[in-house]
Amino acid sequence: MTIYALSTPPGRAGVAVIRISGPDVLKVWKGMVRTTAGGAKKGKQREQEPESWKMHRCRVVDPISGNLLDDGLVVFFKAPKSFTTENVLELHIHSGRAVISSVLHALSLFPFCRPAEPGEFTRRAFEGERLDLTQVEGLKDLIDAETESQRRAALMAAGGVTRNRFEELRTEIIHCLAFVEALIDFGEDEDIEEARERVLKLIHIIETHLADSRRGEIMRSGIRLAIFGPPNAGKSSLLNFLAQREAAIVTSIPGTTRDILELSLDIGGLPVIIADTAGIRKTVDLIEQIGVERARQLVKSADVALCVLSLPDIVGDNESQSSVRIPQSVAPLITSETYLLLNKTDMVDVTPERINCIRDAAGAAKAWAVSLTTNKGTQGFLDGFAGALLKRYDLMQEGGTNQNEPLVTHARQRVHLENALQFLNAFLSYQPNDVVFSAEELRYAAQAVGKISGLIDVEDVLDALFRDFCIGK
Numbered sequence: 001m002t003i004y005a006l007s008t009p010p011g012r013a014g015v016a017v018i019r020i021s022g023p024d025v026l027k028v029w030k031g032m033v034r035t036t037a038g039g040a041k042k043g044k045q046r047e048q049e050p051e052s053w054k055m056h057r058c059r060v061v062d063p064i065s066g067n068l069l070d071d072g073l074v075v076f077f078k079a080p081k082s083f084t085t086e087n088v089l090e091l092h093i094h095s096g097r098a099v100i101s102s103v104l105h106a107l108s109l110f111p112f113c114r115p116a117e118p119g120e121f122t123r124r125a126f127e128g129e130r131l132d133l134t135q136v137e138g139l140k141d142l143i144d145a146e147t148e149s150q151r152r153a154a155l156m157a158a159g160g161v162t163r164n165r166f167e168e169l170r171t172e173i174i175h176c177l178a179f180v181e182a183l184i185d186f187g188e189d190e191d192i193e194e195a196r197e198r199v200l201k202l203i204h205i206i207e208t209h210l211a212d213s214r215r216g217e218i219m220r221s222g223i224r225l226a227i228f229g230p231p232n233a234g235k236s237s238l239l240n241f242l243a244q245r246e247a248a249i250v251t252s253i254p255g256t257t258r259d260i261l262e263l264s265l266d267i268g269g270l271p272v273i274i275a276d277t278a279g280i281r282k283t284v285d286l287i288e289q290i291g292v293e294r295a296r297q298l299v300k301s302a303d304v305a306l307c308v309l310s311l312p313d314i315v316g317d318n319e320s321q322s323s324v325r326i327p328q329s330v331a332p333l334i335t336s337e338t339y340l341l342l343n344k345t346d347m348v349d350v351t352p353e354r355i356n357c358i359r360d361a362a363g364a365a366k367a368w369a370v371s372l373t374t375n376k377g378t379q380g381f382l383d384g385f386a387g388a389l390l391k392r393y394d395l396m397q398e399g400g401t402n403q404n405e406p407l408v409t410h411a412r413q414r415v416h417l418e419n420a421l422q423f424l425n426a427f428l429s430y431q432p433n434d435v436v437f438s439a440e441e442l443r444y445a446a447q448a449v450g451k452i453s454g455l456i457d458v459e460d461v462l463d464a465l466f467r468d469f470c471i472g473k
């Protein structure tokens with residue numbers, strides 16, 4: 001069936017693109033497109049196949065009445081060199097409600113045409129093996145990308161870089177398998193050691209990919225950042241500063257924030273889902289108790305935790321570390337990965353040495369000092385905090401290559417990769433003389449990685465590989 005859909009957002013704009021894909025695209029061309037190219041071609045247009053991958057100036061007409069619907073441009077993509085691998089036609093028309101609906105209505109008059117389902121063009125691209133699943137995921141992520149880092153990662157996946165990296169892993173497993181199968185047929189015992197060493201290396205590579213702290217998945221969905229601390233430290237003031245608007249209520253009454261308030265922000269090009277929480281303290285107020293418990297849970301489950309402390313409340317008069325009083329209620333939530341924001345420097349200022357002292361006393365990763373009312377130090381904090389997040393999540397920033405970018409960006413990919421790892425470990429657990437059974441494990445491992453792309457059958461590749469093998473190896 002030939003399918004069609006408006007591929008641009010509906011509404012008033014310069015241009016709308018209607019995409020048509022399927023076996024009968026040329027019939028649509030003949031019925032609705034009148035190119036305005038002059039000369040000899042004019043009369044022949046109805047019979048000839050249009051020149052592919054070229055913009056043609058055209059009039060778009062109703063296929064039955066021949067009435068003019070709009071004036072625009074058309075491109076024909078000849079199969080298989082099109083997005084869907086089928087014949088594709090793109091009508092570039094004026095983006096107005098009536099223009100679009102008249103052209104869509106005209107398309108519906110063809111008995112062989114129907115409106116496309118959501119994602120159907122991409123599905124056809126997958127079925128035509130134009131895209132594998134990692135590219136389909138990348139394409140979806142590209143459309144959803146809201147920050148620079150998301151755009152870059154999605155583009156890598158959509159462009160096939162991710163696909164190639166998984167394919168390299170799979171090819172290496174298949175090489176190991178081919179090696180073991182050759183042993184079964186013509187085996188010499190020493191060779192099994194070589195196969196085991198190659199599998200060990202592979203295990204190491206896959207383990208490294210899996211030990212990425214879920215960076216790729218976190219970057220795609222957004223880094224979950226929890227702001228926490230004692231009441232009145234300035235947590236909600238911080239949220240408002242980061243959001244650049246009065247999103248949360250700020251008052252001088254301790255216990256103002258009770259529920260969790262979440263916002264999505266872009267910090268240094270990274271997607272961050274930031275949460276303001278209730279000030280953590282012992283309280284008899286039932287509602288506040290629930291808020292405090294929610295805050296504790298959120299801090300524990302967040303990707304990044306930022307503790308806000310009020311300087312006048314925590315420092316004594318003398319400069320020594322022993323004079324720092326980290327409130328009992330928040331101290332257990334501070335870990336070596338927690339960031340500290342020391343607020344209210346307008347009331348008590350601190351030297352950089354003193355900041356480091358407090359950071360060490362609290363056992364935190366990094367600390368900055370600011371005044372959220374006067375804005376002193378806030379730009380330095382923002383730069384430093386963004387830098388710390390970039391270092392933690394986005395290796396591309398540090399003159400990195402594609403190889404540094406996390407390979408796994410979807411939970412689905414992780415599951416298959418973990419399965420592959422199990423099969424490879426199972427291969428090693430066999431006695432060296434159990435070659436026949438252990439080979440099966442390699443086959444499963446290759447299949448597990450193959451499921452990530454969703455395209456290829458292991459047998460096909462094995463056949464192709466063996467064809468290139470010479471007897472004796």
Ligand SMILES: Nc1nc2c(ncn2[C@@H]2O[C@H](COP(=O)(O)OP(=O)(O)OP(=O)(O)O)[C@@H](O)[C@H]2O)c(=O)[nH]1
Pocket residue numbers: 230231232233234235236237238249250251252253254255256257258277278279280343344345346347370371372373374
């Ligand atoms: N002097 C001074 N006061 C500040 C500063 N930042 C915030 N405050 C004040 O501190 C009080 C508490 O601020 P909030 O932002 O509501 O503090 P919070 O941590 O969200 O408080 P709870 O929601 O009650 O836990 C308010 O009166 C703010 O105006 C600062 O840098 N200097």
Ligand SMILES: [K+]
Pocket residue numbers: 231232250251252253254255256257
């Ligand atoms: K408050």
Ligand SMILES: [Mg+2]
Pocket residue numbers: 235236237248249250256257276277279
């Ligand atoms: Mg608050």
